[in-house]
Amino acid sequence: MARDKTKKRRTRDDGDSGNPSKKSKTEIPTPTTTITLPTIPTNGPGAAPTSLQPADIKSAFAAFSQGLSTLLSPSVSVETLTATLGLEKANFILALHSMKSSGDLSFLPTTDTATDIDTTWPPPLPPIRNPDLLSQIFTHISSIRGEHASLPGVEKSHYERLEFLGDAYLQSISSALLYRRFPEYREGPLSEMRQLLVSNKPLSELARAYGFPERLRTNMSEDRNKIKIVADCFEAYIGAVVLDAEGGPDVGYKTARDWLERLFEPKIREMAVERAKVSPVDKMAKQSLNALAGGSMAQLTYTWTGGGGGNHGGYWITVTINGWGFKDRVIGKGWGANKSDAELRAAMNALADTALVEEIAAIKLKTLGPRPPPKEKTKAKV
Template identity: 35%
Template sequence: MPGMNKRPYDDRDRGQAYKKQKHDDRHSHDKHPGHARPQHRDDRDNRQQGAKQSLTHDEAIARLPPPTTALGPVPSYTPFTVPAALPPLPDVQDGSLTTAPFRHKSTANYNRSSNADDVTYEKLEFLGDAYLELLASRLLYARFPNLLAGQQSQLRELLVKNETLAEYARAYSFDKRVQVGDMERMMQDAKDRGNKGFNKILGDVFEAYVAAVVLSDHEEGFAVAEKWMTALWAPKLLEAAEKERYFTPSHSLQHADHTSNPLKTYSPTAKAELQKRVLAGPGAKLEYEPYQKSIELKGDQLGQNRHFIGVYLTGYGYEKKLLGKGEGKNKVEAGNWAATEAMHGEAKAVVQECEEKLKIAREERQRQKEAKEDAQVKKE
């Protein structure tokens, strides 16, 4: 539309002046403390090697599994190029909402009747919270469709919790833009409640900004916010997904060597596949049992449990032979990881041996069946 500011997500011709400004903006992040890139932990293998750095946002979004579920069309706009440090902050197109995400109700002569239309971050964060839940849900539903609902919920909580949003708010220097009538008292209240109190404030401000981005452009606002948050969430989501070895069946997460590793690819049918490969003969059985007590996790995963399950084979000349171990948020997940290790880990030769014996036994049964049928025909 004429007169509207161009956004970093727009693919329309901007001319050389905009390209120069975009180049300058990219490098300006390093000049301001508030624009420091978020730090993400290297995975265990990288720490052991001591050589590789955390993924940048553009690298992480390139390594996310591609969407496997269509969620409906959104208005056309360019899939923007993500800088190495931080995705560009979308503009708030509506001038009346430019400062609203940072304005506390105490900055105006506020009362519930006369100023009910005042837009403050308290009002906007209500809507922004819902948008972020929806954006995170769409991202996980489209790119990790085979996760259990509980697993998707846990990942979504990681993406939308106050600590995560406060981290992003600081990265964009939102903490320097908050407007409060009595900032000193508000900061003291937050200090009294610990870092969690100030994180709540910054989390609300970030939610409010997301709402302002969507509301300020009725045609493209939601699409712009979705592209922005997908890029912003990508490193954190990829780190969590690789840590938990989440996957999509047809597009497994690729690791440093760019090869698919079956030991790092979760299959919800692993137990059934193992059973099909080794169980058929009389006396043969697989048993899934805990090899250590479950534990309750802490930190970001507070309230979640970790289960430890081993799979043991009896039959084919073995007695309670340990084939594999697995860990998971529940016994089913841990059992599937144990079966995966059985088929692709150190004991895979045992599984292959049993499978071969099973094949021979089946062929022998088939031969005996055919011989019996031939004898019956001759007798008749």
């Protein structure tokens, strides 16, 4: 019976491969090009395919490399990948993009298509035409000396009002961008991702990429090294871009949005890859870790060890254990937008360490002996 099924399956397969109406080549559509894979030779109907020749292997790999390079192009957004391929395949492509960014896929050809607009980073700054606005962006209030700082109209001489406006537009643009790019995420993860884009530290890094500190006018030269002040300058520039547009604030908003989307793109791709690896927060992780490693003979301590807190980079929490023969041993670390989530992720990472779990279980078994079997419940007499 098994032989008959095999025979039928082979006949069906042979019929497919010999059907003259089917194409002899496979076409892989990409956003900009169509790449044709070479035909795999066979020995005819009913025969097993022959081994690929070196030339065929090289040709197939060249086509594969070109197709993959196109999919990893900056012109292909995460949103397009997800909508076209689905979340699982899009995450696979994003993981490969992370490998490419790390230099692990150096064999891939470079893409020269017209849609690859983001070959340089950062993108050019939108120009500010109004010289008064341009001066205001880079003027810290400390540079306005003495009695002049209290004169009417001085608020138009330094960047603080522009910073207020730019911060509002930055929040709006980044929120809409993340909402559109990650349709499967709830508001909590989206808020965490937004903080990774718009908190003072990443903004100061973007400002430095454009040389803002060197253009800052301040009474104290050390201000140019202060993260908050440099980040404020960046927000002031966003506000000025919106106000300076020849067609009015609506045109200025679009200019700022297009610029910031290109500027944030590498970070958004990076976050997409990292988020694909992150499981949801386990609200019971601390209790589970305490049941495994805590109790009367050991103590678990959660310590804030990194991050500026809140919108200054979130929280890094480290969990250590004292007891069971361990002294201040670090067993897990975790990041969160708030302390509670960071502590839970630290506990989750500790529980995910199989070697650690087995080590603690072995020590407890040796120290306490095997746990007694649970007592059977006796039925109540009627």
